[in-house]
Amino acid sequence: MTGSAISDRIAQGSGRVVADTVIRNVRLFDLVTGTLLPTDIAICGDAIVGTLDSYEGATVIEGHGRIAVPGFIDTHLHVESSLITPFEFDRCVLPHGVTTAICDPHEMANVLGRPALDYFTEAALRTVMDLRVNLSSCVPSTALETSGATLGAADLLAYRDHPKVIGLAEFMNIPGVLNGDPVCMEKLEAFAGGHIDGHAPLLRGRRLNGYLAAGITTDHEATTAEEALEKVRKGMMVLIREGSVCKDLRALVPLLNPVTSPFFAFCTDDRNPLEIAHEGHLDYLIRLAISLGVEPLAAYRSASLSAANAFGLRDRGLIAPGRRADIVLLDDLRECRVSDVISAGRLVNDALFAAREIIPPVGIDSINLPAPVTARDMEITGSGTQRPVIGLLPGQIITPFLHADLPVRDGIVQPDPAQDIARICVVARHGHNDNIGRGFVKG
Incomplete structure (x- = not known):
């Protein structure tokens, strides 16, 4: 960010200059105390610069007393498993308040290899939402699988510094990690000190300790409260999953409260377009959690601030000066009824989606059968x-x-x-x- 951009933010936040955009007359849901605070929200470019005060703006979005919460972050999914392209995924889930999604293009990479990573990193530069990529760590998943491609440590390192890449995606080869498989060790060493996603169903005790000692920090595979509690006690961030196939939320939400919410986030892993249309996306998970007795403070904190902290996205997760202007306006807090979404300071609408540069998909001709199947x-x-x-x-x-x-x-x-x-x-x-x-x- 340039010095002039910083100066603009300071001037608009301090009220010396009219803000680029003001969301007027909202009730900010405070993720520190869980209270509703009447305020305007001032935005300069793609950043929030003012809260808990009144502001004038060149553009005004009328809040009409609606509730403002931070944009939701889906911490683990495979866009291609939702059966749509990143651009259609963007159009489907952003209106549900999902302003950031962290995808692992594993299913596509397992077929195509590096062209899949090329496609997803390029698409992520063009979506309205902030689509982040974790690099597929296990292609193939194990040596027992015949995959379409193989990704080694050198292949993954080529993308490590891409602006949309966070780190290494779910490390599902548990035996390879615990037994020191050279291919696994090379990848873990290449990304040591960065973010490495876990994938550890049923892993407990000393085997879990060994797995975590490799530098792995998250897990979306916990299916019981006992398993999830051991994992968070051992330093893992547990991603509570509720998708089209895997539904773990009911089993895990008894653990989720304002005290524990910094150690839990939400993910879908994945939801199909029909369920997105009829039920929602992360808004559905929040709504369901609250209906099962979770306090709204815990649900909304896990859906935004806790998720941002877990993945090193320090510029978002709160509606606060200096944070990215990802804001969801709700008609109802407990029902998580989304009425408007602001993504990087822009009101989400059809024109915003129409302005994107769409790149063509890859892998259309990737099914190769030696002979007809009878x-x-x-x-x-x-x-x-x-x-x-x-x-x-x-x-x-x-x-x-x-x-x-x-x-x-x-x-x-x-x-x-x-x-x-x-x-x-x-x-x-x-x-x-x-x-x-x-x-x-x-x-």
Whole structure:
């Protein structure tokens, strides 16, 4: 920031000069005390410069007594898993108050490698919201997987200093970390001292200690209050997840209160467009948490200030002078009913989205099958006695390892609807081989 920009902020904040924009007559929800404070909010460029006072502005947004809270921060998601581009994601979730999102383009990187990181970092420079990127740390997730690409430490280091990159995304190869796998060690060393996201479902005790000793600081995989409490006590920031597939909020919110809220944030990981349209995004998580008994102070603090602190985004998370002007205006605090959103000092509207430069997506031709797949390719032969079965738990990503006796017809092991057991297949789509994984799933 130039000296003249700093001077402008000082002059407008101190009232010597008319502010660029003033949001007039709002009730600021104070994330320190949880009280509502009547005020104007003065904005210079993309920064808040005045609160708890009255101001004049070249542009005035009438608050009409609405409640002003800081913009929401989704701390972990995969935009491509919401089945839309970053630009459509921007248009879908920003009106719900999500002014910052931290994405890991892992699903796309697992197919394309560096072109996926190129695409997301370039797209993030053009979205209205502040889309931040954590670099996909495990491509492939483990050596057991056939991925479309491989990302080594040197590949990731090429993006470390990009202005939209925060650090290293979810380190899901837990055995690799704990056993000192050289590939894992090289990546952890390359990003030591920076932000490294965790991914540690069910990890407890000494194994959790070893994992944290690698410099990993966050986790979105806690599914019980006991697991989450151990993790925050050991210094992790627990990201409470409520998405389309994984729904952990009800299990974890008993831990969330004004005392503990600095150690919890929210994430979606991920929500599909229909649920975004019908229920919302982080506004839905806040609304649900409050309906389950969480105090509004704890819910809104976790959705903004705590999230900002966890990821080193010191310029946001509060409506306060010097902070980024990401502001959500609410008609109702407990219901989190969003009526207007200001992103970097700009009122969010259709014209703002229309002014973006849209870059074309990549990977459209990435499905490469060596030969057509037929029904016969899906058949499972052998004995039906005590076949391994993947168990599904509603709303969770954890899968119990089950066994079941299944019927056999003409040498082919059959699914069994009476036991709620279906056949499942995974077809290699990268063109490297013609592998098909075949199995059964219950639930």
